[in-house]
Amino acid sequence: MKTLKNLLFPIVALLVMLTVACSKDDDKPASSSHKVVFKAIGNTNAKIQSIVYGYDDKITSHSDVNTATWTSPEVTTPAGTLMVNMNVTALAPDASGNLKVQIFVDGELKKENVATGSALVGAVSYTF
Template sequence: MKNIKIKTFVLSFFALVLFTGLMSCKKDDAETPSKSSHKVVFKLEASAGSNISTVVYGYDTQVTTATSLSGTTWTSQEITVPAGTISLNIAAGATGANATSTLKARIYVDGELKSEGTSSGAVLSASASYSL
């Protein structure tokens, strides 16, 4: 029961973080949407013995949530984001094997690493964002 409450809390937290990130990407004169489409891949990598459990990822307001994951790596399918896309975001949660465990969240655009976020500890929460 306690484990379910923790997972629910972690999922809610990541959804809130991603939502806040997306909403903070308000459009103003300094921001210009992408003029062309791009191929995007989101990736997670956790240290040995850790377990990825949840990921929230997407672009602009197109958000996908994956729960009940397991293992030390996760990769999204390649997504073609349309011209006009402003931001890409990923947030993930994992359980570390120990206090030195790590979780890396990465965003690749057209095959090139554009953003990376890292978390360390027994409870892992990593996020990354990139503006096109």
Template sequence: MKKIKLNPVFRGLFVALIAVMVLSFVESCRKDDDVSEETKTQKIVFKAEGSTGVNISKAVYGIDGNPITVTGLSGTTWMSPEITMEGVIYNTNVVVNATGMDASSTLKVQIYVDGVLKKEGVSTGTNLSASTSYTF
């Protein structure tokens, strides 16, 4: 069997062509992943619920370091409006303050993403401050 020898110039062009094809494929795959993450839509809701006699007074919640403060609240429950976010989300946080009747009073805060409970925090006592955060 006769060996075929390639001219060094053709060999270099062949290697360069293969390298460009591989890099193009890798880059196109990476761009497809980025686009799907950017166009992802998620619905986020923050909730708080106190035991009997708890009075919720203040809530601070936010997504990616953009806090929203709600004051002048009253009652045993609170829920944020549903927030629809498109693109990449890194984290969410919620802190709710309330006053309890006695040392056994509890305050629970929750973070829901697309209707699914993702994280929960609980505080117990008379001066209640429950918080939690969820990292995507």
């Protein structure tokens, strides 16, 4: 279980880097700043292990979170921001584990993804 946990965090970090690197060159940046909140919600038997979130190349990560739900502080993205993204890993004792990851922009849910299983990886991104 510890080995699985140690493998999931680098995978999530790689997913974030690939998401940022694969953004199109012709993306138009946001014309104004936005207030962004990231959320991760696991069912009662899923425990969040690590979280990586941010905008463009401004990334924040947390490891050993060990909770079922998590909400980021409100992040203000500056004008010119191209995208926001979040990757979360969680573990559940069996295949009934469920993990929902969400991005809220200016108070409105913009993107959501749900992962199921025992080794959960939830990834979501939103392009302005």
